[in-house]
Amino acid sequence: MNILGQSSGIPWSIIIPVVIVIIAIVIFLVIGQFLSLYIRALISGAPVGLIDLIGMRIRNVNPTAIVNSRIQASRAGLAITTSEMESHVLAGGDVVRVINAMIAANKANIDLPWQTATAIDLAGRDILEAVQTSVNPKVIDVPNPALGRATIDAVAKDGIQLKVKARVTVRTNIKSLVGGATEETIIARVGEGIVTAIGS
Structure with a gap:
């Protein structure tokens, strides 16, 4: 063995x-x-x-x-x-x-x-x-020039076309950040507001 x-x-x-x-x-x-x-x-x-x-x-x-x-x-x-x-x-x-x-x-x-x-x-x-x-508010350009649009174009009631740029200053509220607006949402809402204001 x-x-x-x-x-x-x-x-x-x-x-x-x-x-x-x-x-x-x-x-x-x-x-x-x-x-x-x-x-x-x-x-x-x-x-x-x-x-x-x-x-x-x-x-x-x-x-x-x-x-x-x-x-x-x-x-x-x-x-x-x-x-x-x-x-x-x-x-x-x-x-x-x-x-x-x-x-x-x-x-x-x-x-x-x-x-x-x-x-x-x-x-x-x-x-x-x-x-x-x-801490330091952020400035957002409306519309975002990086996306290819330099201005928001809208036609007033009298038929005059306006080209508009806007700058929006935002500060984050951390408590309401989840579910809050993103930068793209802010740009879209401001753009809609500008078009509505010009058209009215």
Whole structure:
């Protein structure tokens, strides 16, 4: 009765340590890629568990983006947990833009809770641009010259054709941003108003 190790000429006393070393190297490589993120988060005062980092990779979430966002949020004084950030990423959101928007809102003394920011982001709106427009109003040209029209043309009651351009200044109201008008909607509504005013 030959044992596999004896039949190949390699004793089990060599095979077992080699297998253990190979397993140890694989474990070190798997944990090693997360170790630098773990240490960086720990030193920055925004600890993220090593098991959490491995779990993020398994759930197809970028652990580097989560750790960087967690560090940014912690430094800015925002109390946002790792699980909240990960949930937002799993829902299809952009956690980096949300954190940057919340930091900008915090510095501008704008109340922007995590739930509101993530809802705006998941609705497909650019939350960072919304915060910036809330701080610095945006000027919109009507009609948009980038779309090929330089003026709005309308005919008055007396038959005179008028060519009109307008500039509209808008400021974002973050609380009503979800379901609110986009830039294209504003351009269309102002254009309709101009045509109606000229025709009446």
